[in-house]
Amino acid sequence: MRESARRPLWTVLWSWDALVIVALVLVIAVGTSTIDGVGTPRFYRFVVLEAIPIALIALPLTLVIITGEIDLSVASTVGLTCCVLGQLWHAGVTSLPLLVVLSLLLGAVLGALNGVFVTVFGLPSLAVTIGTLAFYRGLAYVVLGDRAVADYPVSWTRRMISPIPHTTIPWFVFVVGALALVFGILLYATPVGRALYAIGNNDVAAGFSGIAVLRTKFWLFVATGACSALAGVFWTFRFASARADNATGLELSVIAAVLLGGVSIFGGRGGLVGVLAAVALLGVLRNALQLADVPANDLTIVTGSLLILSVVGPNLARQARDRLRRRRPIPALERTQ
Amino acid sequence: MKVSARVAGTAVLAALTLALTSCADDSTGGGTPTGTNGGGSSSAAAGTIKSGLKIAFLPKQVNNPYFDTSDNKGGKVAVGEFGGSYTETGPSEASPSAQVSYINTLSQQGTDVIVVSANDKDAICGALTEAKSQGAKIVTYDSDTKPECRDLFINQASTEGIAKSQIKLISDAVGPAGGEIAILSATANATNQNAWIAAMKTELQKPEYAKLKLVATVYGDDQDEKSFQEAQGLLQAHPNLKGIISPTTVGVAAAARYLSGSAYKGKVALTGLGTPNQMRQYVKDGTCQAFALWNPADLGYLAAYAGGALASGLITGKEGDTFTAGKLGKFTVGANGEVLLGDPFTFDKSNIDQFDF
Numbered sequence: 001m002r003e004s005a006r007r008p009l010w011t012v013l014w015s016w017d018a019l020v021i022v023a024l025v026l027v028i029a030v031g032t033s034t035i036d037g038v039g040t041p042r043f044y045r046f047v048v049l050e051a052i053p054i055a056l057i058a059l060p061l062t063l064v065i066i067t068g069e070i071d072l073s074v075a076s077t078v079g080l081t082c083c084v085l086g087q088l089w090h091a092g093v094t095s096l097p098l099l100v101v102l103s104l105l106l107g108a109v110l111g112a113l114n115g116v117f118v119t120v121f122g123l124p125s126l127a128v129t130i131g132t133l134a135f136y137r138g139l140a141y142v143v144l145g146d147r148a149v150a151d152y153p154v155s156w157t158r159r160m161i162s163p164i165p166h167t168t169i170p171w172f173v174f175v176v177g178a179l180a181l182v183f184g185i186l187l188y189a190t191p192v193g194r195a196l197y198a199i200g201n202n203d204v205a206a207g208f209s210g211i212a213v214l215r216t217k218f219w220l221f222v223a224t225g226a227c228s229a230l231a232g233v234f235w236t237f238r239f240a241s242a243r244a245d246n247a248t249g250l251e252l253s254v255i256a257a258v259l260l261g262g263v264s265i266f267g268g269r270g271g272l273v274g275v276l277a278a279v280a281l282l283g284v285l286r287n288a289l290q291l292a293d294v295p296a297n298d299l300t301i302v303t304g305s306l307l308i309l310s311v312v313g314p315n316l317a318r319q320a321r322d323r324l325r326r327r328r329p330i331p332a333l334e335r336t337q
Numbered sequence: 338m339k340v341s342a343r344v345a346g347t348a349v350l351a352a353l354t355l356a357l358t359s360c361a362d363d364s365t366g367g368g369t370p371t372g373t374n375g376g377g378s379s380s381a382a383a384g385t386i387k388s389g390l391k392i393a394f395l396p397k398q399v400n401n402p403y404f405d406t407s408d409n410k411g412g413k414v415a416v417g418e419f420g421g422s423y424t425e426t427g428p429s430e431a432s433p434s435a436q437v438s439y440i441n442t443l444s445q446q447g448t449d450v451i452v453v454s455a456n457d458k459d460a461i462c463g464a465l466t467e468a469k470s471q472g473a474k475i476v477t478y479d480s481d482t483k484p485e486c487r488d489l490f491i492n493q494a495s496t497e498g499i500a501k502s503q504i505k506l507i508s509d510a511v512g513p514a515g516g517e518i519a520i521l522s523a524t525a526n527a528t529n530q531n532a533w534i535a536a537m538k539t540e541l542q543k544p545e546y547a548k549l550k551l552v553a554t555v556y557g558d559d560q561d562e563k564s565f566q567e568a569q570g571l572l573q574a575h576p577n578l579k580g581i582i583s584p585t586t587v588g589v590a591a592a593a594r595y596l597s598g599s600a601y602k603g604k605v606a607l608t609g610l611g612t613p614n615q616m617r618q619y620v621k622d623g624t625c626q627a628f629a630l631w632n633p634a635d636l637g638y639l640a641a642y643a644g645g646a647l648a649s650g651l652i653t654g655k656e657g658d659t660f661t662a663g664k665l666g667k668f669t670v671g672a673n674g675e676v677l678l679g680d681p682f683t684f685d686k687s688n689i690d691q692f693d694f
Contacts, residue, residue: 036446037442037445037446040445042441042445043445046438046441046445050434050438145525146525146526146531148457148458148459148526150458150459150460235434238463239433239434239437239457239459239460239461239463240459240460240462240463241433241457241459241460243457243460243526244525244526245432245524245525247434248432249430249432286438287438287441290426290438290439290442291442291445291446296398296399296426296427296428296429297399297400297429299429300429
């Protein structure tokens with residue numbers, strides 16, 4: 001019974017992943033042939049630079065959403081990490097590795113706090129992370145106030161966005177790639193990955209089948225915090241500016257990418273392939289439309305429509321499929337009668 | 338025959354130029370803040386700016402009436418006068434990272450001049466430097482970046498000039514008895530806001546303002562609702578408040594709307610930097626006696642001419658360079674590559690109906 005229920009589900013997922021990838025290829029092809037500047041090496045450089053922080057956070061957040069939870073505090077975690085990093089540098093911590101390690105630790109702690117509220121106190125993650133969204137942003141203003149820390153060594157800021165030799169693509173994609181590999185293996189090739197879907201579909205049942213539901217969720221929040229902090233480190237040095245309002249609103253871009261990537265907001269469905277393709281799709285689309293002089297207001301409409309489509313699309317497809325499957329046997333029955 | 342045809346042609350051109358210039362003069366209206374050194378032969382300098390320059394305005398955000406005026410009613414006019422192609426583009430939210438994305442786009446499009454109001458003086462520097470290396474000239478207006486990231490900054494008014502005018506206006510409005518005042522600012526990180534607030538604090542040290550006491554600075558993030566709530570919050574937190582200064586167009590209009598509909602109308606004075614269209618009814622109903630601003634259309638106009646002069650090689654942006662900005666006359670580049678538009682202009686009951694922006 002379980003096997004037969006699972007197979008059509010995977011077909012739907014696979015087809016959505018494929019759909020996003022096809023859309024990405026189409027947008028690149030159409031954009032390159034019709035819009036000046038799309039498809040050039042510089043174009044990809046700018047797209048990748050913009051996509052890096054979104055992809056970094058989307059990786060763990062995909063797993064969080066698959067378990068049926070959400071983390072809205074990610075952008076505030078980025079902002080707070082930027083501020084603490086800036087303040088530490090300002091206070092005389094001049095070792096880059098130490099700064100990065102401290103930032104990641106901070107991110108993990110911020111994620112753990114979300115995790116504790118959700119798993120120990122059993123509160124809904126939506127409510128918890130709306131709270132920490134405001135709380136972490138508030139802390140960021142406590143740390144830096146209206147100041148900005150921007151006097152980092154030029155070698156650091158330049159190195160953060162420097163390209164892979166002989167290309168225009170920033171080397172930081174390797175970091176994203178490595179993390180994608182880790183999360184990908186975790187999701188697709190380990191029992192933990194299976195468990196995530198089970199939790200997302202029915203966490204009570206998953207618990208009874210021996211899955212450590214709460215512990216799994218807790219560590220996913222920690223991972224999300226740490227990855228958001230890494231995005232914060234990237235953000236700080238890419239823009240050479242740590243300010244309390246860094247990355248405000250980024251959570252919406254990340255969640256948009258995750259949902260467009262085919263992950264169900266109700267949990268239990270989706271995967272990283274679609275999400276990474278969606279991050280690329282949104283980045284390419286946005287930059288291409290900007291190059292085509294599409295005004296910002298229309299751009300938000302395009303992104304919004306895509307998002308609605310991504311939520312409605314898979315649901316409609318599933319309903320249509322279910323209806324077809326239910327209908328087919330009926331004429332057969334009638335014929336036998 | 339040939340000669341007389343050329344003479345006739347020149348005469349027609351001259352007549353057209355005259356007509357254009359006089360039109361432009363008419364549209365300024367009376368008493369707008371203009372350049373420090375008026376006069377100068379506009380047609381001669383305008384002719385020397387290359388035609389066909391691609392000039393792009395990148396405001397802090399689109400959908401903002403202030404930037405709509407500066408760009409579409411100032412910059413666009415100027416670019417049209419010297420025969421360039423004008424565009425305005427920008428993010429719908431005032432964020433530095435979104436602005437960086439637009440700078441990259443403009444750089445890829447081969448824009449000759451990027452006229453930008455910085456959301457963060459540091460964060461957009463890298464992108465501007467990259468655009469510069471691709472051949473674009475960078476002019477900042479309204480809100481500056483670090484000086485090394487741009488060629489010129491068109492300063493709407495000096496920090497001291499604004500601080501002086503704001504404190505003078507609130508002092509006049511509160512009256513000789515003085516009392517508690519507060520500031521309703523935009524975002525906590527806005528470069529220009531913070532410079533003005535710091536200068537206002539210095540100005541308040543003067544003996545003639547000894548009776549004014551600054552009790553709070555709050556931030557409305559240039560959002561109407563938030564600014565409205567912050568104004569409300571100020572009066573709840575400080576019942577003895579006598580006056581509010583809001584040096585941002587969104588903030589002062591929101592504060593005026595709150596005060597005019599509350600019991601504090603006429604009792605709590607309000608001033609700030611606002612636009613005549615937003616403030617007209619509140620000046621007339623007595624909520625706000627007087628407020629100040631420069632003419633944003635002139636700011637955009639001057640920025641466009643400065644960009645045109647840079648891209649045509651007429652100036653390099655070094656101190657002492659002079660250029661002519663059409664109807665506004667001649668301007669000189671000051672220290673740090675700054676060009677000053679002029680002193681802030683005070684709007685009150687007597688003159689507000691002469692303005693429409």
